[in-house]
Amino acid sequence: MAALAWRRLVFLAIVLLTLGLAGVFGGMVVLMNVRPGFMGMAHFTEEHHRIHDVTFALLNGTVVLGMLAQLQTPVRNIAGQLLALIPFAALLLAVALTNAWVLSPPWLILGASTVLATMFHPAGDPLRSFDLARLDRGMLVLVAAATIPLLAFAWTNILLQRAGPSDHALLGHYGYMTALSFTVIGAGLLAAARPDGWRLAGWVAGTLPVALALVSLAYPDVDGSIGPLWAGAAIVWGFLYVGVVERARRNDIRVTSR
């Protein structure tokens, strides 16, 4: 029991560290905008990188949301912890499929911290919460339907990243777009499996494509824009997916209240 209590404390410390690191990296980006030339970088200040910058922010935002969920009864939120790991896994996969230009200390450090938190998660075995009987077919079907266009989108960006050495490729931007595709699929599958705390993963899976769609519509001529047709499809899919998530949640509430 003492060991579990220590693990809980260590876990909380690592969660706070991870959130702190994310805050530091976010703060650095803010400084780059209010003090041009800060650290010799210019994230979010150049329009032609805007969609890629937003994509990177979405990946890190997913990590932050998953870790924030751990501040309240983490033992009931293993899905949030696994959600926080997905961008890291997606980026590692993107590196493996493309090149080392996708590597960047912020996501590597945040990823390492998230993995460390998972090692000390109060739930213990992260796979213990999974049960085939809880799989939601509606969510699974929607993820399956989105997988082909998402993988096609990923493949396009993999080829662009490999083609290099454009300024986008050198900064790993196409790798981030690739990772976003994988993250949507991963979060969607995680939510469909419905382990403890799955609803957050469902909302993230549905919201990420909508966010990419909105920024694509706002910057239609910027590299990374998915165009109005695919933006529309992404928005429809996102809303459908969240709708199915909420329907599953209401069914859960109905079953447990009997």
Added chain:
Amino acid sequence: MGDAPRSPGPGGEVPTPRWVYAAGTLLILLALGFVVMHVASGGIPQH
């Protein structure tokens, strides 16, 4: 988040299996190795 927890036991906490520690250690070493490699090869690119 509105979904019923299914973890056993009063607190739902169980010891962490060894494979989680092993896998986690490998991933952390991989990530930190990449950080070292990235910084040693030229550092953070200008953007």
